[in-house]
Amino acid sequence: MRDAVVLVPAAGRGERLGPGAPKALRSLAGEPLLVHAVRRLVASQSVAQVVVAAPPQARDDVLHLLAPVIAPPALTVVPGGQTRQASVAAALAVVPDDIDIVLVHDAARALVPVELVDRVAAAVRAGHDAVIPVLPVVDTVKRVDAHGYVTGTVDRAPLRAVQTPQGFRHQVLRRAYHEVGESEQGQVTDDAGLVERLGIRVYTVPGSPHAMKITHPSDLQVAESLLTGVAG
Ligand code: CTP
Numbered sequence: 537m538r539d540a541v542v543l544v545p546a547a548g549r550g551e552r553l554g555p556g557a558p559k560a561l562r563s564l565a566g567e568p569l570l571v572h573a574v575r576r577l578v579a580s581q582s583v584a585q586v587v588v589a590a591p592p593q594a595r596d597d598v599l600h601l602l603a604p605v606i607a608p609p610a611l612t613v614v615p616g617g618q619t620r621q622a623s624v625a626a627a628l629a630v631v632p633d634d635i636d637i638v639l640v641h642d643a644a645r646a647l648v649p650v651e652l653v654d655r656v657a658a659a660v661r662a663g664h665d666a667v668i669p670v671l672p673v674v675d676t677v678k679r680v681d682a683h684g685y686v687t688g689t690v691d692r693a694p695l696r697a698v699q700t701p702q703g704f705r706h707q708v709l710r711r712a713y714h715e716v717g718e719s720e721q722g723q724v725t726d727d728a729g730l731v732e733r734l735g736i737r738v739y740t741v742p743g744s745p746h747a748m749k750i751t752h753p754s755d756l757q758v759a760e761s762l763l764t765g766v767a768g
């Protein structure tokens with residue numbers, strides 16, 4: 537059932553990846569990260585439309601790069617903002633009112649499995665207002681003070697690392713973005729964090745190692761291994 541719109545924040549510079557093009561336009565196995573990500577999103581039977589928040593100067597490039605995968609009117613490209621939150625807000629602003637399910641997916645999570653997209657959308661369709669994919673935290677986690685001394689060990693059993701796509705009832709995400717003050721910009725690192733502030737319960741589904749976020753140069757190598765089946 538193609539009943540969801542996916543917002544794809546893709547306007548980041550990719551500073552941790554080092555000098556070069558904006559991260560979403562960097563190449564992985566010969567194709568930009570954004571193309572990998574959107575191809576996977578569109579392969580989901582849940583996805584009806586895609587809204588990309590692009591680097592402001594790259595709108596035409598993005599339309600051109602995505603042409604083999606998706607084109608207007610199913611694709612909309614809007615200029616992104618200074619923060620991820622601003623980019624998502626810009627994309628959310630063009631979602632038609634009659635859409636019930638909105639997913640938000642980082643272009644940097646280029647290898648997201650189609651099944652994960654379906655799982656998140658299905659959980660929203662089943663009645664959850666907000667749904668996030670998570671993985672258990674495998675490392676031991678400690679609190680460290682400003683001087684580098686350990687002040688405690690955190691029980692990791694209830695901890696989860698959070699991925700995208702995150703899925704929302706459209707009106708819930710609208711309200712979350714509407715109610716976030718300018719002063720709070722950037723303090724919440726994912727979309728579900730804004731929804732939590734409304735007192736709305738967020739449901740978790742199993743994430744995937746393939747939905748890893750490409751952040752540092754070594755992540756590109758890991759992603760390439762996942763793509764060619766050498767790892768994962
Ligand atoms: N993003 C965005 N607009 C911004 C900042 C980030 O749309 N102003 C997007 C990125 O393109 C990415 C996702 O949000 O798909 C997650 O952000 P991150 O991994 O931090 O990417 P960058 O901000 O590009 O990387 P860095 O923080 O290293 O500069």
Ligand code: MG
Nearest residue numbers: 548549550620
């Ligand atoms: Mg960033």
